[in-house]
Amino acid sequence: xxxxxxxxxxxxxxxxxxxxxxxxxxxxxxxxxxxxxxxxxxxxxxxxxxxxxxxxxxxxxxxxxxxxxxxxxxxxxxxxxxxxxxxxxxxxxxxxxxxxxxxxxxxxxxxxxxxxxxxxxxxxxxxxxxxxxxxxxxxxxxxxxxxxxxxxxxxxxxxxxxxxxxxxxxxxxxxxxxxxxxxxxxxxxxxxxxxxxxxxxxxxxxxxxxxxxxxxxxxxxxxxxxxxxxxxxxxxxxxxxxxxxxxxxxxxxxxxxxxxxxxxxxxxxxxxxxxxxxxxxxxxxxxxxxxxxxxxxxxxxxxxxxxxxxxxxxxxxxxxxxxxxxxxxxxxxxxxxxxxxxxxxxxxxxxxxxxxxxxxxxxxxxxxxxxxxxxxxxxxxxxxxxxxxxxxxxxxxxxxxxxxxxxxxxxxxxxxxxxxxxxxxxxxxxxxxxxxxxxxxxxxxxxxxxxxxxxxxxxxxxxxxxxxxxxxxxxxxxxxxxxxxxxxxxxxxxxxxxxxxxxxxxxxxxxxxxxxxxxxxxxxxxxxxxxxxxxxxxxxxxxxxxxxxxxxxxxxxxxxxxxxxxxxxxxxxxxxxxxxxxxxxxxxxxxxxxxxxxxxxxxxxxxxxxxxxxxxxxxxxxxxxxxxxxxxxxxxxxxxxxxxxxxxxxxxxxxx
Numbered sequence: 001x002x003x004x005x006x007x008x009x010x011x012x013x014x015x016x017x018x019x020x021x022x023x024x025x026x027x028x029x030x031x032x033x034x035x036x037x038x039x040x041x042x043x044x045x046x047x048x049x050x051x052x053x054x055x056x057x058x059x060x061x062x063x064x065x066x067x068x069x070x071x072x073x074x075x076x077x078x079x080x081x082x083x084x085x086x087x088x089x090x091x092x093x094x095x096x097x098x099x100x101x102x103x104x105x106x107x108x109x110x111x112x113x114x115x116x117x118x119x120x121x122x123x124x125x126x127x128x129x130x131x132x133x134x135x136x137x138x139x140x141x142x143x144x145x146x147x148x149x150x151x152x153x154x155x156x157x158x159x160x161x162x163x164x165x166x167x168x169x170x171x172x173x174x175x176x177x178x179x180x181x182x183x184x185x186x187x188x189x190x191x192x193x194x195x196x197x198x199x200x201x202x203x204x205x206x207x208x209x210x211x212x213x214x215x216x217x218x219x220x221x222x223x224x225x226x227x228x229x230x231x232x233x234x235x236x237x238x239x240x241x242x243x244x245x246x247x248x249x250x251x252x253x254x255x256x257x258x259x260x261x262x263x264x265x266x267x268x269x270x271x272x273x274x275x276x277x278x279x280x281x282x283x284x285x286x287x288x289x290x291x292x293x294x295x296x297x298x299x300x301x302x303x304x305x306x307x308x309x310x311x312x313x314x315x316x317x318x319x320x321x322x323x324x325x326x327x328x329x330x331x332x333x334x335x336x337x338x339x340x341x342x343x344x345x346x347x348x349x350x351x352x353x354x355x356x357x358x359x360x361x362x363x364x365x366x367x368x369x370x371x372x373x374x375x376x377x378x379x380x381x382x383x384x385x386x387x388x389x390x391x392x393x394x395x396x397x398x399x400x401x402x403x404x405x406x407x408x409x410x411x412x413x414x415x416x417x418x419x420x421x422x423x424x425x426x427x428x429x430x431x432x433x434x435x436x437x438x439x440x441x442x443x444x445x446x447x448x449x450x451x452x453x454x455x456x457x458x459x460x461x462x463x464x465x466x467x468x469x470x471x472x473x474x475x476x477x478x479x480x481x482x483x484x485x486x487x488x489x490x491x492x493x494x495x496x497x498x499x500x501x502x503x504x505x506x507x508x509x510x511x512x513x514x515x516x517x518x519x520x521x522x523x524x525x526x527x528x529x530x531x532x533x534x535x536x537x538x539x540x541x542x543x544x545x546x547x548x549x550x551x552x553x554x555x556x557x558x559x560x561x562x563x564x565x566x567x568x569x570x571x572x573x574x575x576x577x578x579x580x581x582x583x584x585x586x587x588x589x590x591x592x593x594x595x596x597x598x599x600x601x602x603x604x605x606x607x608x609x610x611x612x613x614x615x616x617x618x619x620x621x622x623x624x625x626x627x628x629x630x631x632x633x634x635x636x637x638x639x640x641x642x643x644x645x646x647x648x649x650x651x652x653x654x655x656x
Contacts, residue, residue, distance in 0.1 A: 046122040048147060053565065053602050055166065055614045055649050056116040057174065057196065065555065065569055067524040068126055068509045070548050072251075072627030074641025075201045076212040078242060078265060079251035082112055083627050084126055084140050085483060086505045086530030086537065087545040091139035091431075091460075093129065097146055097236050098288040099269040100334060103309040105296040106439040112142075113240055113267055115194060115218040117164075117176065120147045127483060128427040128462035130409045131369040131385030132317070132328055136431035138460035138485055146236070148222050149180035149188035154607055154655055158182055164194075166651035170616075170644060172198035174651075189223045203642035204622030210253070211260040212641065214244035230277045239268045248300070252629060252639040262299045264306075267292070283320040289313075296438075297341065305342040307438035311335060326373040332389075335364040338435045343442035356397060359441050363393040363434040371409075383411040391432025395451050396441045403432035403457035419471035425464045432457040433489055436497060437543075449491060452498035456487040476512035481505075488532070490543055503537075503544060505530040511553075518560055524553040539629045539640075540581040548626040549576035549593060563604035570597045573626055582633025589631050594623040596643075612651045620646040 046062060056062045060071040060080045070086075073079035082089040089112055094101040096114050122144045129137025153160055159181035166174040176194035183189075196216040200208050217240070224234035243264040249255055250263070269292035278284035290313055297306035313334035320327045339360040340346065346359035371385030390404040409427035416422060433455045440449035461484050468477040485503040492500045506529050513522030527550040530537045537545045550573070557567035575593035580586045597618040603611050621643075624630065628640035 044124040044126070046119075046124070048120045048151070051116045051119055053567065053600050053612065053614075054569070054598065055600070055612060055651055057168075058116070059112050059114075061616075062116045062119075062122065064571060065553055066124060067511055067551075067553060068507070068526045068528065069124075070546075070551070070625065070627040072546070072625050072629070072640070074212070074251070074625070074628060075209065075644035076246065076250055076641060077113075077214065077216070078244075078246060078263070079641060081251070081627070082142075083545055083548075084124075085481070085507055086528035086547060087139040087483070087485075087503070088543060090543055091485070093134050093137040093141040094144075095134075095142075096144040096238070096269070097271055098143075098273065098315065099271050099290040099292050100311060100313060101292070103292070103294045103311065103336070103338075104437045105265075105294060105307045105309060106437070113242070113265070114144055115216075115220075115240065117174075117194065118146045118192060118218065118220050118238075120145045120151055127425075127464055127481060128409075128429045128460045130383075130427050131371040131387040131407065132330070133429075134315075134332055135334070135365045135367045135387075135389045135391075136434075137429050138431055138458060139483065146220055146222065146238070147190070147192075148224065149182055149190040152178060152180050152190065152655070153182060161656045162653060163656075164651065164653045166649060168198075168647055168649050170202050170647035171200070172196065186226045187223070190220070192218075192220045194218045201647075202645045204617065204620045204645040205642075206645070209641055211245060211247050211250075214242055214246075217241045232273075232275045234273045234275075235271070237268070237270045239266075241266050248298075251641065253641065254635055254637050254639055264297045265295070267294045269293070278319075283318045285319070286315075286317045288315045290315075295341070303342070305340075305344075305442070307338065307441070308341055309336065309338040309435070309438055311337070324375045327370070328373075329368075329370040331366075331368045333364070333366045335362070336435050337362045338438045338441070340438065340442035345442055357441065358396050358398065361394065361396050361435045361438075361441070363391065365389055365391045365432065365434070379415045381413045383409070383413075385409040385427075389430055389432070391434065391457065393433050393435070395436070397450055399451055399453065401433050401451075401455060403430075405430040405457060405459075419469055421468045423466045425466070426461070428459065428461045430457050430459055433497075450496055452496050455489060455498050458485055458487050458489055460485045473516040474512075474514050476510075478508065478510040480508045488544065501533040503530065503532050505545070513555075519556075519558055521556040522554070526551050536579065538579040538581065546627055547576065547578060549574035549591070564602070566599075566601045568597065568599050570595060572596075576626060578630070580631045580633050581629075586633045591626045591630060592623065594621055596621050596623070608655045610653045612649075612653075614647075614649040614651075616647040616649065617643070617645055 058077040063069045063071055068085050070083045072081050084092055094112050101112055125141040127140055129141050133141050152162060162178040164176040174196040178192035180190040198214050200210055200213045202208055219239040222236040224232055226232050245260045246263050247258045247260055249258050252258055271288060271290040274287045276285050293310040295308040311334055315332050317330035343359045346357050367387055367389035369387035374382045376382060386408050388406045393401040407428045407430050411425040413423040464479055464481040466479045483505040487499040488501055488503045490500045491497050507527050509526040511524035530545045532544055536547050539546055552572040554570040557565060559565045572595040573593055576591045577588055578591055580589040599615045599618055601613045605611055624640055624642055630638050630640055632639050
C-alpha cells in the first residue's frame with residue numbers, strides 16, 4: 001500500500017502510542033520494533049530483516065517477542081493460536097497483501113498461515129480498530145506485506161535469483177529459490193518457492209513430541225506495473241500447503257480418540273491492486289480486489305472428508321490532504337462461503353426435518369467509513385472517525401440473520417515537550433454474526449452446534465491512555481487500556497451459538513530502550529487480565545481468549561561492523577494461578593513460570609552470500625507456553641504440546 005494510505009491508516013489505528021522519529025529503524029531491532037511514518041505517527045512492526053536474523057519459521061516465532069502478545073500450541077504450526085492482550089485471533093482482522101485471512105476450518109487450523117521468510121513487514125494494531133481498520137476489528141488488526149522484486153535486487157541489477165538452504169538441529173531442513181527482475185524501471189516480477197520439512201521435534205526434556213512432523217510448501221508470484229508517475233497496477237498470487245499425520249486435535253495429546261490421522265491444509269489467495277497517488281487537488285486512492293480459498297482434508301478409517309472456505313472482497317480507499325486536515329474515506333465489501341466436504345450429516349432425499357443440515361453457509365459485510373486527522377496547532381492534534389457496516393448471514397440450517405450499526409472513534413494527542421507526548425484514544429467496532437467454524441457443520445449430531453434464532457451483533461470498544469518519550473537515543477512508552485466486547489457470540493451450555501456475555505480485558509504495556517553506535521537494546525513488560533462475565537478466562541474458553549502471567553521481553557544487539565550483527569532475545573513469563581478445565585468443582589491449578597533465551601548471528605560475507613546462525617531455546621528449557629491448553633481434570637494430565645527444546649539453525653542465502 002502506498003505511503004500516503006498507510007500514513008492515514010496508521011494515524012487512525014494506533015494514535016495511542018506516539019513517539020518521536022528519533023526512535024531507531026524497524027529493521028535494526030527484534031523486540032517490539034516500531035515504524036515511524038511522517039512526523040508523528042507509528043505502529044508496531046515486525047520487519048522482514050528481523051525475521052531473517054531470527055530465522056522465524058512459523059506464526060509463533062514471528063510474534064513471540066511482541067509486547068502484549070502470546071502464542072499457544074507448542075511447536076506444531078497447525079496447532080498454534082495467537083492471543084493479543086489475552087483475546088483470541090478470531091477477533092483480530094488478519095490480512096496478507098490486503099487479502100483477508102480470518103477463516104477457521106477446524107479449531108485453530110487455517111486462522112493464520114504465512115511463510116515468515118516471504119514477509120517484508122508485518123504491522124500490528126492493538127485494541128479495537130479505528131474506522132479504516134476494516135469491518136469487525138474487535139480486538140485489533142495484523143497486516144502483512146510480502147516482499148517484491150525490488151526488495152531482492154542487488155544494487156545495479158535488473159534481474160537476479162536467490163537460493164536459500166537451512167538446516168535445523170531440532171529437526172528439519174528448509175530450501176527456497178527465487179527469481180526476480182525489473183524492466184525499464186516500470187515493470188517488476190518476482191516468483192518464489194520454498195519447501196520446509198519438519199520432523200517430530202524434541203522438547204526440552206529430550207523427549208520427542210509425537211505426531212508433530214509436517215511438510216510445508218509455499219509459492220509466491222508478484223508483478224507490478226508503474227503506468228506513470230502517479231499510477232501503479234499490481235497483481236499477486238500465493239499458495240501454501242501443509243500436510244502431516246497429526247493428532248485429530250493437533251493441539252492436544254491424550255484426548256479420547258485423539259489418534260493421528262493424515263491431514264492436509266491448502267490455502268491460495270490472489271489480489272489485484274490499483275493505486276493512484278493523485279495530482280493537484282485530486283484525492284489519492286487505492287483499489288484492492290481479492291479472493292482467497294482454504295481447504296482442510298482428513299483421512300480417517302478410509303473416509304476422506306474435511307471443510308472448505310472461500311471469500312472475495314473489494315476495498316476502496318481515498319485520501320485527501322487539506323493542510324491541517326488529513327481526510328480518509330472509503331468502502332469495504334467481503335463475502336464468505338463455507339462448506340463441508342464429503343459430509344455424513346447433511347440433508348438428503350427422504351431425511352427427516354430434524355436432520356436438515358445443508359452443510360454450507362454464507363455471509364457478507366458491506367461498510368463505509370470516513371475519518372479526519374486534524375493538526376490543531378504545534379502541540380495538539382485530534383482524530384475523529386465513523387464507519388457503518390451491514391452484515392448478512394445464512395447458516396447451515398437455512399436461518400437468516402441481518403445486523404447493522406455505526407462505529408465511532410476519537411483520539412486527542414498532546415505534545416508536552418519535544419521529547420514527551422501523551423494521548424487518549426476511544427474506539428468502537430461492530431461485528432455481526434458470521435460463518436461459524438466449518439468443522440461444526442458435519443461432526444457429531446447435525447444439531448451439535450446450531451445458532452439461536454436471534455443473535456445480536458458484537459459491540460467492542462477500547463479506551464487507552466498513552467505516554468511516550470524519545471530523545472538522545474533513549475525511548476520509552478507505556479499504555480493502559482480497557483477493552484470491552486458486549487454481546488459476545490459463542491457456544492453456551494446448550495451447545496447452541498448465541499450471545500453468551502461480556503468480555504473485558506484490562507491491562508498495561510510498558511517498554512523502553514536505547515540505540516547508540518554499535519549497540520541497541522530494549523526491555524518490555526505487559527499484562528492483560530481478560531474476563532468473561534466477571535470470571536477470568538481459562539484454557540477451556542475456546543474462541544474467546546485465555547489468561548497468562550506477567551510477561552517480560554528483552555533484546556540486546558551488537559553490530560561491530562555494517563555486515564555483522566549478533567543478538568540475544570529473552571522472554572520471561574511469571575507463574576499464574578488458573579482455573580483448570582473440568583467441572584465447577586475443579587481445583588485451581590498453577591502454571592509454572594519460565595524464561596527462554598535465543599541467540600543469533602548474521603554475517604553478510606559478500607554482497608551475494610549471507611550466513612545466519614540461530615540457537616533457539618539456548619538453555620534447553622522444558623516448558624509449556626501459558627497460552628497452551630493445560631491440565632484437564634477428567635483426563636488427569638496436561639493435554640497441550642510442550643514447546644520446542646534447543647534448536648540450532650544454520651542458514652545460507654546466495655544471490656546471483
